[in-house]
Amino acid sequence: MSYLNVDEIETALQSLAAEYPELTELIELPHRTHAGRLVRCLRIGADPQRPGVLLLGGVHAREWVPPDALVSLAADLLEAATRGTGLVYGGHRVPADRVQQVLRGTTLYVVACVNPDGRHHSQTAEPMWRKNRRPHPAGGICTGVDVNRNFDFLWEHTAKFHPDADVATSADPCDPRQVYRGPAAASEPETRNVVHLLDTCPGIRWHVDVHSYVPVILHNWGSDEHQSTDPEQNFRNPAFDALRGIPGDTAYREYLPAADLEAELALGARMSEAIRQVRGDEYPVVPAFGGLYPTSGASDDYAYSRHFGDPSRTRVLGFTIECAHSFQPPWAEAEHVIREVSAGLLALAAAVADPVGTEDRTAGDRSAGDRSAGDRSAQDRAAAGREGPA
Ligand SMILES: [Zn+2]
Structure with a gap:
C-alpha cells in the first residue's frame, strides 16, 4: 500500500457509492479545477435532513495523509454499518451500536480531496507544493493559490488587520510561504465547491478540515484571540479593522458566544481523547x-462566520485537525495517522448523533489487548483498518 493518487481517490469514492447505494450519494461539485478535474463529495447517510458534518481533505497539496484518511474512514464506516460490526x-x-448510531443520526459529507490538481503536482513534480494550480497571472511567473487563504473571511487582510499583525497570508502570487490568497475572495473553483456544499446542504452544522501536520485540533477563531463578552468586537465591524490580529492585547478579540465555545471545546475534547486512545498521541x-499569528480566508472560520451576518444560514462550528508529525510520513506511519483521524472524526460524529451523551457509558474502554493491535504488521493493517466485531 501507498498513498492514493487523485485518480485512485476518485475511483475509491465511486466504488463506495456503487457498493452502498442505499447509504450514499455521490455529489458532483459544480466547479471544475483549473486543470479540468471534477471534484466529488460522498454523502454518507440516507437522510440529508439529519445533522450534517462536512469533512474536507487535501486542501493543501503536500499534506498527503488526510485524503487517504477520509477515504479509509468512509470505507470503514460503510462496511461496518452494513455488516453490523464495530x-x-x-x-x-x-x-457496533455506535456505528449504527452514526449512520442513523448524522449525514457525513466527505470531500476527500478538495485540491486534486495540487495533489497531483505534489505527487509527480514538486513534493512540497501547497497551493492549487491556478495559472500564473499575465506577465507573472508564479502559479497557484493557497485555497485555505481564499475563503471570504477577512480575506482582504491588509484592510482588515492591524498593520503590525503578522497575518499568514499574502497578496503576492510569488510569496515563498505559498500563502497567496488569490485575486479575489472565493476566486478559486476549489473554494467555491466548498461554499456550494455549505450553501446547498443546510443540514451541515459541523465542519472539519483535515490538514497536517503538528499534531493539534484547532477551533474558531483564527483571526485573533477570542472573547465571549463583547459582541461588538467581531469580524464584521469595520471599527476594528486596524486593530485585529495582535496577540496578547485587549484592543480587539474576536467574539465567540460562550455556548459555541463550550460546544467546540466539548467536541474537541471528544476527538482528542479518541485519538489519544489509538496509540497515545496527544x-x-x-x-x-x-x-502566535492570525490567519484569514481559512475554511474553518469561513464556515462558522456565515451565520453571523445572515441568520437564515445554519450555524456551522468549524474545526481544523492538523494530523501527523510530517507531511508525507512513510506509509506504515501514515496508517497509524489514518487510524487517529478516523477515531477522532467518528468520535465527533457519534457526539453529534447523540447530543445527550449516552454513548459515554461505553466510551474509553482501552485495554492492553487493544493496544497490541498496533504491533501487527503493516500489511495486516493495510488489509484490515476495520477489525469488527467490537
Ligand atoms: Zn494545511
Whole structure:
C-alpha cells in the first residue's frame, strides 16, 4: 500500500457509492479545477435532513495523509454499518451500536480531496507544493493559490488587520510561504465547491478540515484571540479593522458566544481523547489563532462566520485537525495517522448523533489487548483498518 493518487481517490469514492447505494450519494461539485478535474463529495447517510458534518481533505497539496484518511474512514464506516460490526483503531473501539448510531443520526459529507490538481503536482513534480494550480497571472511567473487563504473571511487582510499583525497570508502570487490568497475572495473553483456544499446542504452544522501536520485540533477563531463578552468586537465591524490580529492585547478579540465555545471545546475534547486512545498521541485542543499569528480566508472560520451576518444560514462550528508529525510520513506511519483521524472524526460524529451523551457509558474502554493491535504488521493493517466485531 501507498498513498492514493487523485485518480485512485476518485475511483475509491465511486466504488463506495456503487457498493452502498442505499447509504450514499455521490455529489458532483459544480466547479471544475483549473486543470479540468471534477471534484466529488460522498454523502454518507440516507437522510440529508439529519445533522450534517462536512469533512474536507487535501486542501493543501503536500499534506498527503488526510485524503487517504477520509477515504479509509468512509470505507470503514460503510462496511461496518452494513455488516453490523464495530471498528477498532489501535486502542480505540467504536462499538457496533455506535456505528449504527452514526449512520442513523448524522449525514457525513466527505470531500476527500478538495485540491486534486495540487495533489497531483505534489505527487509527480514538486513534493512540497501547497497551493492549487491556478495559472500564473499575465506577465507573472508564479502559479497557484493557497485555497485555505481564499475563503471570504477577512480575506482582504491588509484592510482588515492591524498593520503590525503578522497575518499568514499574502497578496503576492510569488510569496515563498505559498500563502497567496488569490485575486479575489472565493476566486478559486476549489473554494467555491466548498461554499456550494455549505450553501446547498443546510443540514451541515459541523465542519472539519483535515490538514497536517503538528499534531493539534484547532477551533474558531483564527483571526485573533477570542472573547465571549463583547459582541461588538467581531469580524464584521469595520471599527476594528486596524486593530485585529495582535496577540496578547485587549484592543480587539474576536467574539465567540460562550455556548459555541463550550460546544467546540466539548467536541474537541471528544476527538482528542479518541485519538489519544489509538496509540497515545496527544492532540491538544486550541484556538486556531494559537497565540502566535492570525490567519484569514481559512475554511474553518469561513464556515462558522456565515451565520453571523445572515441568520437564515445554519450555524456551522468549524474545526481544523492538523494530523501527523510530517507531511508525507512513510506509509506504515501514515496508517497509524489514518487510524487517529478516523477515531477522532467518528468520535465527533457519534457526539453529534447523540447530543445527550449516552454513548459515554461505553466510551474509553482501552485495554492492553487493544493496544497490541498496533504491533501487527503493516500489511495486516493495510488489509484490515476495520477489525469488527467490537
Ligand atoms: Zn494545511
